[in-house]
Amino acid sequence: MNHLRFDPTLGEWVAYATHRQDWTFLPPAEYCPLCPAKPGGFPTEVPRERYGIAVFENKFLAFAPNPGEIPAASNGFHKIAPGRGVCEVALYSDDHDSTLASMSDWHIRNLIAVWADRYEEVGSREEVEHCSSSKTRARPSG
Numbered sequence: 613m614n615h616l617r618f619d620p621t622l623g624e625w626v627a628y629a630t631h632r633q634d635w636t637f638l639p640p641a642e643y644c645p646l647c648p649a650k651p652g653g654f655p656t657e658v659p660r661e662r663y664g665i666a667v668f669e670n671k672f673l674a675f676a677p678n679p680g681e682i683p684a685a686s687n688g689f690h691k692i693a694p695g696r697g698v699c700e701v702a703l704y705s706d707d708h709d710s711t712l713a714s715m716s717d718w719h720i721r722n723l724i725a726v727w728a729d730r731y732e733e734v735g736s737r738e739e740v741e742h743c744s745s746s747k748t749r750a751r752p753s754g
């Protein structure tokens with residue numbers, strides 16, 4: 613369940629997404645959900661045999677367009693708001709062992725163009741207040 617809680621000691625909202633406990637964490641390469649899908653192989657998030665850069669909605673998102681019910685009503689001390697927003701995954705390469713440092717300047721320029729495109733598209737949505745490279749969320753309404 614996606615929601616935000618206001619932390620009065622930090623003076624900022626903190627995201628909670630309890631369903632993320634079930635996400636895939638450091639799987640072996642042959643079961644990597646972010647590698648290209650191979651015919652007859654393990655199904656992945658990218659149903660292609662090759663890709664340069666891929667962007668898709670995060671299956672284990674911290675923020676959602678329709679986050680559902682918040683766990684409890686806000687009160688004077690504990691402010692809680694829906695975790696409304698957008699979470700996308702941008703894959704840099706279809707090579708499981710690739711690193712940014714090993715990529716060509718051309719590929720990195722394309723990656724930066726993809727980030728800029730996603731920043732503009734998602735950031736132009738009326739409900740979106742803030743975009744970052746790790747999370748994008750909407751303004752808390754509670």
Ligand SMILES: [Zn+2]
Nearest residue numbers: 644646647708
């Ligand atoms: Zn992989």
